[in-house]
Amino acid sequence: MVSAAEMLSVAAFIEGDHAQAFPSFGSERMGAPVVAFCRIDDKEIRLREPVMSPDALIVQDSTLLHQVDLFSGLDTRGYLLINTRRSYQDLGLGDYVTRFPPHHICTVAATEWAREFVGRPFPNAALLGAFAAVTYRVKLESVEAAIRRRFPGKLGEDNAAAAAKAYDSIRTN
Amino acid sequence: MLKQIEGSFAVAEAIALCRPEVICAYPITPQTHIVERLSELVRTGDVGNCQYINVESEFAALSVAIGASAAGARAYTATSSQGLLFMAEAVYNASGLGLPIVMTIGNRAIGAPINIWNDHSDSMALRDAGWIQLYAETNQDAVDLHIQAFRLAEQLSVPVMVCEDGFILTHACEQVDMPDSEQVDSYLPPFEPVQVLDPAEPITMGAMVGPEAFTEVRYLAHHKHLRAIEVIPELSTEFEHIFGRNTGGLIEPYRSEDAETVIVALGSVVGTIKDVVDEMRDEGVSLGAVKVVSFRPFPLLALREALQNAKRVIVVEKCLADGLGGIVVGSVRMSLRGTSTPVYTIIAGLGGRAITKKSLRRAFNEAVADRLEDPHFLDLDWKVIDHELARSQEKRRSGPIAENILRELGLVGGKPV
Numbered sequence: 001m002v003s004a005a006e007m008l009s010v011a012a013f014i015e016g017d018h019a020q021a022f023p024s025f026g027s028e029r030m031g032a033p034v035v036a037f038c039r040i041d042d043k044e045i046r047l048r049e050p051v052m053s054p055d056a057l058i059v060q061d062s063t064l065l066h067q068v069d070l071f072s073g074l075d076t077r078g079y080l081l082i083n084t085r086r087s088y089q090d091l092g093l094g095d096y097v098t099r100f101p102p103h104h105i106c107t108v109a110a111t112e113w114a115r116e117f118v119g120r121p122f123p124n125a126a127l128l129g130a131f132a133a134v135t136y137r138v139k140l141e142s143v144e145a146a147i148r149r150r151f152p153g154k155l156g157e158d159n160a161a162a163a164a165k166a167y168d169s170i171r172t173n
Numbered sequence: 174m175l176k177q178i179e180g181s182f183a184v185a186e187a188i189a190l191c192r193p194e195v196i197c198a199y200p201i202t203p204q205t206h207i208v209e210r211l212s213e214l215v216r217t218g219d220v221g222n223c224q225y226i227n228v229e230s231e232f233a234a235l236s237v238a239i240g241a242s243a244a245g246a247r248a249y250t251a252t253s254s255q256g257l258l259f260m261a262e263a264v265y266n267a268s269g270l271g272l273p274i275v276m277t278i279g280n281r282a283i284g285a286p287i288n289i290w291n292d293h294s295d296s297m298a299l300r301d302a303g304w305i306q307l308y309a310e311t312n313q314d315a316v317d318l319h320i321q322a323f324r325l326a327e328q329l330s331v332p333v334m335v336c337e338d339g340f341i342l343t344h345a346c347e348q349v350d351m352p353d354s355e356q357v358d359s360y361l362p363p364f365e366p367v368q369v370l371d372p373a374e375p376i377t378m379g380a381m382v383g384p385e386a387f388t389e390v391r392y393l394a395h396h397k398h399l400r401a402i403e404v405i406p407e408l409s410t411e412f413e414h415i416f417g418r419n420t421g422g423l424i425e426p427y428r429s430e431d432a433e434t435v436i437v438a439l440g441s442v443v444g445t446i447k448d449v450v451d452e453m454r455d456e457g458v459s460l461g462a463v464k465v466v467s468f469r470p471f472p473l474l475a476l477r478e479a480l481q482n483a484k485r486v487i488v489v490e491k492c493l494a495d496g497l498g499g500i501v502v503g504s505v506r507m508s509l510r511g512t513s514t515p516v517y518t519i520i521a522g523l524g525g526r527a528i529t530k531k532s533l534r535r536a537f538n539e540a541v542a543d544r545l546e547d548p549h550f551l552d553l554d555w556k557v558i559d560h561e562l563a564r565s566q567e568k569r570r571s572g573p574i575a576e577n578i579l580r581e582l583g584l585v586g587g588k589p590v
Contacts, residue, residue, distance in 0.1 A: 006179070006346045013177035013348060021346040046311075046444030048341050049529045 001060050003150065004124040005036035008131065010146035011138040012040040020045040033064055040137060056135055058127050059083060060110075065091055076100050079135050083110040083123045106134045108166050117162035118155070129163030133170035140167045176351050180312040180342045181206030183349045184277060187316040189220045190357040191275075191323045193249040194364075195241035197226035199234045201256040202289050203339035204279035208251055231256040235263035235276070242272040243378055245369040247323065251277035253339055257295045258283065261302070268303025268394065270378055271368070273326035275319065276304075279339040280440065280491075282524040286575040290525020291339040292491040293440065297500050299334075303394055305401055306469040307421070308439040309337040312349050317420035318466075320352065321408050323361055328404060330367045331397045336468075338441040340525070352416055360415050398470035405467050423472035426479050428454065429461030434541050435483040437476070437505050439465040442489060442521070442528050449533050458541060468501070476508040485515045487540050489533070491522040498548035518548035526552060557581060 002023040009019035017040050024035035037051040056079035059070060065082075074080065076099040084107050088097045097105050108130040110123030118125070128143045143163050148156040176183070185207050188196075196215060198208040215225040228234045231252050238248040252260065257278060267274050278296045282288040296306060307322060309315035315337040322333040337343060368378065382390055402423065409421035427447050429435045436446050443464040453460045463479050465472070480486055486509065490501040497503075499518035506516050517540045522528045532552050539545040557578055565571040579585045 009346050010177045013175075018348055019177065019346075022341070023344055045347070046447050047530070048338075048441045048445045050527050052529070 001034045001036045001124070004058070004060070004128060005038040007124065007143070007146040007150050008038045008128055008138070009040070010149060011128070011132075011142035012038075014142045014145055015138060017042055018045050024050065033061075033068060054078060056081070056131065056137075058131060060123055060127060062086070062091060065093070071096070078104065079131075080105045081127060081130055081134060082107050083127055085109045085112065104134070106130055106170060108170070110162075110166060113162045113165050114159075117165060118158040122159075125159035125163040126166035129166035130170055132163075133167040140164060143167075174351050174353070176349055177346060178312075178349050178351070179206065179344065179346045180315060180337065180349075181279075181344065182210050183312050183316050183351065184319060184337070184343075185210035185214060186351060187319045188249055188275075188277075189214045190352060190354055191249075191320060191361055192221050192247065192357075192363075193223055193275075194246035195224050195226065195238065195248045196220075196250070197228050197234045197237040197241070197248075198250045198252070199228055199231045199256060201231070201253045203281055203291070203343045204251045204253040204256070204277065206343065207277060207279065231260040232263055235260040235267060235274070238274045238276075239263060239267050239270065239272055242267070242274050242366075243270065243368075243370045245364070245366045245371075247327075247364040248272075248274045249276070250274065251279065253279040254281035254283055254289075254295045257299060261299060264299050264302045264304065266379070267332045271330045271394070271397070272332060273323075273330050273364075273366075274332040275322045275326055276332065276334050277319070278334050278336040279343045280336050281339040288524040289339075291341050292523045292525065293336070294492050294523075296334060296336045297492040300469055300500070303331070304469065305331060305333040305398070305467065307333065307335050307467055308465065309335065309342060310425075310441055310443045310464055312337075312342055312345065312347055313418070314420050314466075315342060316349055316351065317412065317416065317418060320357055320361060320416075321405075321412055321421045324408055325401065325404060327364050327366075328408075329397050329401055331394075331401065336440065341441045350418065356415050360412060401467070401470050402472060402474075405470075421466060423465075423467045423475045424479055425464040425466060427462040427464065429463050429479060429483070431459070431482065432461030433459040433484040434461070434487065434537070435480055435485075436460070436462040436487045436489060436537070437465060437480075437501070438462065438489040439468060439501065440491065442491065445528060445530060446489065446533065449530050449537065452530070453534065453537065458538075460537065460541075465501070468504070471504045471508070473504075473508040476505065480509060480514065483514060485517065485540065485543070487517045487519060487537065487545075489519045489521055489528075491520075493520050493523060502548075515543070516547075517545050519545075519551050520548050521551035 005021035009021035012019035019040045021038040053073040057074050059082045062084040088094050110126035111121045113126040114123050132140045132143050144160040147159045234250045238250045241248040282292045283294040307318045318335045326333040413419045446462050450460045488502040490499050492500045502518040
């Protein structure tokens with residue numbers, strides 16, 4: 001998640017924006033619930049508080065949905081992306097998501113795309129591709145470039161392919 | 174070159190550009206990424222003629238830096254929190270011996286209770302240890318201040334700490350204009366020590382000095398800091414000529430010239446404060462801010478001048494002197510001595526508590542109405558305080574406060590003792 005926020009900030013940077021990515025500071029370790037933030041603006045970002053009212057929320061692990069209050073600051077004009085193969089009804093979000101404009105919400109099987117394209121269950125790249133498709137805030141090319149910068153060589157190419165697949169699957173629907 | 178880069182990596186690359194000859198450090202959160210990256214840069218030959226020395230503790234890290242500096246090498250180390258305390262004796266030795274070591278502090282709280290998050294307790298604990306202390310607002314500041322720090326340290330033969338907020342800066346990925354080696358080389362000449370351990374020309378460093386001369390030696394250390402008050406702005410101006418950025422200096426005023434209320438702060442919270450100043454100005458509140466870059470030496474006159482039109486001053490600080498209140502505020506009041514300007518203290522961000530615009534606005538509005546208590550503890554949960562105080566009155570063996578409060582808040586299992 002921390003890498004995802006960083007890569008998103010790099011994608012925005014590539015497009016000439018200012019971006020600030022930072023983790024929810026603390027004892028990060030694999031498997032523990034982690035929050036990471038990214039701000040994007042066309043001017044210098046001076047604010048250092050955590051993002052409390054996001055314009056977009058990406059849920060990497062849907063098992064957290066009913067354990068942590070993920071939606072407290074999310075405005076219903078915002079965007080919501082969930083990494084899952086399940087439906088909103090299955091996730092218990094059937095009523096909640098009706099508050100959003102339909103094209104602002106999205107489920108994406110990012111872990112499956114990652115398994116298919118990268119061979120490992122790391123959904124960051126596919127989620128960022130989906131983010132680009134849903135929000136129009138960054139271009140897919142910038143996300144791909146940020147991914148390649150983070151992971152040089154084949155790993156970067158495979159992750160970029162996962163991002164493109166997630167992007168295409170949303171834009172063609 | 175503009176880069177989107179994690180703060181720690183930007184600082185490590187800046188240090189590499191300064192061509193240190195000896196780096197010795199012991200990893201501690203949140204400083205770790207800096208020294209890890211530097212060890213890579215040394216291994217790959219990107220730091221030139223530099224030796225990276227692994228040591229067994231922070232005490233050893235700074236002791237090795239002292240030895241290296243005494244032998245005429247440009248020496249660097251970095252630490253945080255308990256690590257700084259563990260090297261405390263060596264911290265005084267470095268300044269007492271007049272060795273121009275540069276050390277990064279990734280600012281973090283001090284335990285107990287153990288806490289890995291950001292505040293300024295660590296560097297503030299050693300504010301009077303004879304080191305110059307510069308505080309970074311952004312990662313750009315952190316990069317630029319380190320380059321200026323080597324120049325300043327070596328020009329005056331005094332060690333310099335560059336303090337940057339742990340996690341908030343060290344772990345933030347943001348845009349930094351990275352200097353190139355030609356720029357740094359033209360700004361920072363090779364280290365020319367004023368004293369060097371050389372078997373061919375033996376000298377004593379650290380001679381024992383009795384009452385007959387100790388005060389004079391100490392005065393001369395003070396004198397170096399007074400010189401630094403003059404040198405820091407000069408080096409900042411020269412830096413701007415070469416790098417095109419006006420960073421460093423003693424203080425940085427922000428919309429404060431005509432402001433009735435002026436906020437004084439240091440470190441990354443200044444960015445949030447600038448946003449609040451803009452918002453409240455738009456609403457008609459006469460507000461400004463002054464960033465203190467150099468906390469030691471403290472720019473008494475520059476700050477006094479910057480605050481001369483203020484009707485009131487608010488100091489926002491991330492540290493606490495138990496039984497007194499703020500730490501920074503004492504120096505601010507010193508700069509205002511003889512005036513009747515009221516000064517308020519806001520203690521904020523201890524142990525990593527987020528300092529939000531919303532809470533700052535509320536406190537600033539109270540201060541503007543002259544209703545703020547001094548010191549004010551931002552977002553202090555009085556319910557928890559009152560409950561714990563009442564509970565501790567009930568019985569003698571009331572147990573550890575930290576654990577009791579965690580249980581009260583439901584953060585650990587079980588009930589308070």
